[in-house]
Amino acid sequence: MTKTQLVWRQISARPLGSLLTIASVALGVMLVIAILNLRRDLADHYDRPGRGYSIVCGPHGSPLQLVLNAVYHVDESPGLMPYSAWKELAANESVRLAVPYAVGDSFRGHRVVATTEAVFHPAFPVPDSPTTEGKFQAGRGFVVDAHSLEHAIEDIKAAALGEGSHEHHHHENDVAEAVLGARVARRLRLSLGDQIEPTHGVEGEKAHDHAHLWTVVGILKETDTPIDDVVLINLDSFFRIPEHAGGLIPGTTEVGLSAVLVFPRPGIHKALLLSSLKKRQEFSTAEVSSEIRKFLGIIGGVDGAFLIVALLVVLIGVTSVLVAVWNTMNERRREIAILRALGASRATITGSVVAEAMILVGLGGILGVALAHGGLWLAADAIKDVAKFEPNPLRILPAEYAVILGTILAGALAGLIPAIKAYRTDVAENLAPVS
Amino acid sequence: MALTVDQLVVEFPAGQAGKRRVLDIPAATFEDGSRLCLVGGSGSGKTTFLHVLAGIIRPTSGQVRHGDVDLFALSESARDRFRARHIGYVFQTFNLLQSLTALENIRIVQTLAQVRGKEAAEAAGRMLARLGLSERARALPRSLSVGEQQRVALARALINRPKVVLADEPTANLDSRLRDEALELLMAVTREVGSTLLLVTHDREVMQRFEVQKDLAELGR
Numbered sequence: 001m002t003k004t005q006l007v008w009r010q011i012s013a014r015p016l017g018s019l020l021t022i023a024s025v026a027l028g029v030m031l032v033i034a035i036l037n038l039r040r041d042l043a044d045h046y047d048r049p050g051r052g053y054s055i056v057c058g059p060h061g062s063p064l065q066l067v068l069n070a071v072y073h074v075d076e077s078p079g080l081m082p083y084s085a086w087k088e089l090a091a092n093e094s095v096r097l098a099v100p101y102a103v104g105d106s107f108r109g110h111r112v113v114a115t116t117e118a119v120f121h122p123a124f125p126v127p128d129s130p131t132t133e134g135k136f137q138a139g140r141g142f143v144v145d146a147h148s149l150e151h152a153i154e155d156i157k158a159a160a161l162g163e164g165s166h167e168h169h170h171h172e173n174d175v176a177e178a179v180l181g182a183r184v185a186r187r188l189r190l191s192l193g194d195q196i197e198p199t200h201g202v203e204g205e206k207a208h209d210h211a212h213l214w215t216v217v218g219i220l221k222e223t224d225t226p227i228d229d230v231v232l233i234n235l236d237s238f239f240r241i242p243e244h245a246g247g248l249i250p251g252t253t254e255v256g257l258s259a260v261l262v263f264p265r266p267g268i269h270k271a272l273l274l275s276s277l278k279k280r281q282e283f284s285t286a287e288v289s290s291e292i293r294k295f296l297g298i299i300g301g302v303d304g305a306f307l308i309v310a311l312l313v314v315l316i317g318v319t320s321v322l323v324a325v326w327n328t329m330n331e332r333r334r335e336i337a338i339l340r341a342l343g344a345s346r347a348t349i350t351g352s353v354v355a356e357a358m359i360l361v362g363l364g365g366i367l368g369v370a371l372a373h374g375g376l377w378l379a380a381d382a383i384k385d386v387a388k389f390e391p392n393p394l395r396i397l398p399a400e401y402a403v404i405l406g407t408i409l410a411g412a413l414a415g416l417i418p419a420i421k422a423y424r425t426d427v428a429e430n431l432a433p434v435s
Numbered sequence: 436m437a438l439t440v441d442q443l444v445v446e447f448p449a450g451q452a453g454k455r456r457v458l459d460i461p462a463a464t465f466e467d468g469s470r471l472c473l474v475g476g477s478g479s480g481k482t483t484f485l486h487v488l489a490g491i492i493r494p495t496s497g498q499v500r501h502g503d504v505d506l507f508a509l510s511e512s513a514r515d516r517f518r519a520r521h522i523g524y525v526f527q528t529f530n531l532l533q534s535l536t537a538l539e540n541i542r543i544v545q546t547l548a549q550v551r552g553k554e555a556a557e558a559a560g561r562m563l564a565r566l567g568l569s570e571r572a573r574a575l576p577r578s579l580s581v582g583e584q585q586r587v588a589l590a591r592a593l594i595n596r597p598k599v600v601l602a603d604e605p606t607a608n609l610d611s612r613l614r615d616e617a618l619e620l621l622m623a624v625t626r627e628v629g630s631t632l633l634l635v636t637h638d639r640e641v642m643q644r645f646e647v648q649k650d651l652a653e654l655g656r
């Protein structure tokens with residue numbers, strides 16, 4: 001019979017009351033832990049993949065949408081920007097690397113991005129590697145042949161002016177090659193040499209086939225970022241698809257691109273570029289990190305409010321422990337007096353009351369953590385559907401230990417109040433026989 | 436190593452700023468292993484006296500010595516520890532801890548006296564067996580009969596082999612059969628342990644079992 005067992009007996013002597021107080025603490029802790037985890041998952045989902053990107057140029061519209069579309073590959077592309085702008089950006093002396101994106105196709109649920117070998121340049125953040133070869137788990141990247149690209153562009157323009165037929169002047173260097181993100185390759189069980197056939201537009205609606213085949217020439221290393229879910233194809237092959245509505249900026253004869261990802265040279269160049277690009281009329285410019293910060297700031301403000309509510313629920317739970325333990329003090333005066341008469345010190349009595357509150361609150365805390373992670377595990381699919389990011393229910397955040405510790409500490413404080421009452425219990429008075 | 440009392444005065448507040456002297460004992464000595472039956476009218480201060488001897492109430496003035504230990508010169512926590520180790524107390528109303536089993540009621544006083552380990556567990560088992568309670572070890576007090584409760588209370592008071600056993604009307608709630616049984620046990624076990632026994636009673640039958648009976652009012656005079 002240890003003192004801990006004695007405390008445990010006090011708790012189990014009132015099973016319903018103890019369970020209710022444990023549950024009320026658990027509820028609050030569960031909310032806090034769930035919110036902390038979701039906000040972390042959200043930050044992971046948007047913050048980490050955005051690292052290394054710098055500037056995105058694209059069509060007019062919200063800069064956030066531009067970033068979400070070009071970096072996270074979510075949402076429809078908001079439109080087109082002039083192809084010529086890419087050429088200009090690539091030639092700008094402040095620019096280290098300019099990566100054009102043309103989107104609009106998909107392959108079995110995965111976005112197809114038409115681009116150039118610039119996407120495999122070591123300066124491109126994903127997959128992170130100091131060499132181009134290091135970015136591949138198998139095969140190689142594609143290289144856009146300048147002549148093929150020029151021809152394809154000219155053909156589109158000519159067709160738009162009604163000059164040419166849909167017939168293409170096939171060039172001897174024309175190739176159609178694809179590089180797969182790691183998850184695409186794994187999910188679709190594709191390997192080097194396989195032929196794939198992307199479709200135009202969103203899948204599901206009656207998409208007409210291009211009747212073109214792309215050969216898989218490379219598979220990227222896994223990065224745990226959105227690029228893993230993307231199929232990259234060479235830009236000229238994209239423009240050679242005659243049906244491509246995406247080829248021209250509507251109402252013009254200008255060939256369009258979905259976005260250009262710009263990586264400036266180090267130093268002052270980023271600031272210089274930003275200030276000059278922001279003045280441009282033909283396209284708009286977004287700074288990736290500030291858009292992500294703003295985006296997470298909005299969400300952070302909302303979940304900060306939820307977090308405060310959840311912490312209040314914890315506080316209410318801890319208070320309910322205080323009240324529950326306090327309410328038992330009257331009926332326990334006699335037991336306390338008996339224990340004192342048997343030789344228990346005031347410190348033992350006081351400590352046992354504090355320990356009781358701490359155990360109740362601690363059990364609530366542990367239950368809350370378990371419920372939060374169990375809940376996240378159960379809700380993972382639903383959250384992914386709604387919020388587009390996947391919670392990680394098996395990870396325990398360092399903050400969770402802090403929450404548990406803080407809660408138990410609050411429990412100790414809550415226990416202190418009835419403990420003072422226990423401390424003051426008069427022994428002789430409470431030993432008197434009750435008639 | 437006798438239990439001695441010197442110039443003991445206990446006053447309780449009474450009326451407006453008034454005081455009532457409940458105890459006034461110039462001197463008294465209880466030799467080791469002695470047995471005394473204390474009698475006295477209701478309200479004469481018998482319970483108060485036992486409380487003082489156990490260190491539960493601090494006297495207004497005077498000394499209580501257990502051997503060479505001056506009880507009220509000790510710090511409160513040292514006095515609590517002393518009580519846990521050396522004093523067994525039997526209450527009129529048993530005062531078992533209701534959330535603990537019979538065995539646990541005994542084990543808890545071992546814990547408080549810092550008697551631990553396998554030997555302690557065995558001693559508790561032997562004590563229960565000695566009092567015929569082995570079968571009821573896991574029962575909660577409310578499911579015990581009155582006689583069983585009283586035996587658990589006795590076991591609890593005696594398990595640490597205390598130097599002094601203070602019993603405050605231990606048989607008042609018992610019928611004559613249970614009273615005799617309890618008394619016999621109390622006498623037998625205190626003799627085995629060699630404890631000094633101070634027992635308070637109103638019951639003539641109980642008084643007759645003691646060689647020495649004293650009225651509290653005459654104590655030390």
Ligand SMILES: Nc1ncnc2c1ncn2[C@@H]1O[C@H](COP(=O)(O)OP(=O)(O)OP(=O)(O)O)[C@@H](O)[C@H]1O
Nearest residue numbers: 429447448457475476477478479480481482483484
């Ligand atoms: N805490 C207290 N405050 C004030 N008066 C008290 C207190 N405790 C006891 N008394 C008074 O002191 C007197 C002695 O009480 P005590 O309980 O010692 O008597 P007793 O001899 O045990 O009586 P009984 O035979 O009825 O048990 C009583 O008049 C009682 O009312």
Ligand SMILES: [Mg+2]
Nearest residue numbers: 481482483603
């Ligand atoms: Mg009395």
